[in-house]
Amino acid sequence: MALLITDECINCDVCEPECPNDAISQGDTIYEIDPNKCTECVGHYDTPQCVEVCPVDCIPKDPAHVENNAQLQAKYEKLMAAKR
Template identity: 65%
Template sequence: MALLITKRCINCDMCEPECPNQAISMGESIYEIDVNRCTECVGHYDTPTCQQVCPIDNTIISDPECVESSDRLWEKFVLLHHVAS
C-alpha cells in the first residue's frame, strides 16, 4: 500500500528529502506522495522514513485508495532502481 500525506501536514519539509524513491513533492497546499513511486521504503529500510521523521502523529498514513502487497512494493522498488531480483 502506498502512503498518503493528510491535511494535518504542516509543510515542515522533513519528509521530502528523506524519501529514497523521490516520491514526495510539494502539491498545491501540502506535500503529496506519488503512489507510482512509493514503496513504503521496501528495498531501502524496515519502516517508511517519511513517517519516522514527520513531527505530527498520524499525518502520513496508508493510502486506502492504493492497496498493494509486499510483493508489489518490492516489484516497484526493483523497477525504480533497476535491481536484479
C-alpha cells in the same frame, strides 16, 4: 500500499529529503506522495522514513493504493532498474 499525506501536514519540509524514491513533492497546499513511486521504503529501509520523521503523524497508508510487500518489492525493483 502506498502512503499519503493528509491535510494535517504542516509543511515542515522534513519528509521530502527522507524519501529514497523521490516520491514526495510539494503540492499546491501540502506535500504529496506519488503512489507510483512510493514503496513504503521497501527495498531501502525496514520502515517508511517519512513516517519516522513526521512530527504530526499525518502520513497513513493510502486505502486507494493497496499493495502487499511482494508488490512493493516489485515496484522498488522496477524503479531501481529505471535509474540505471
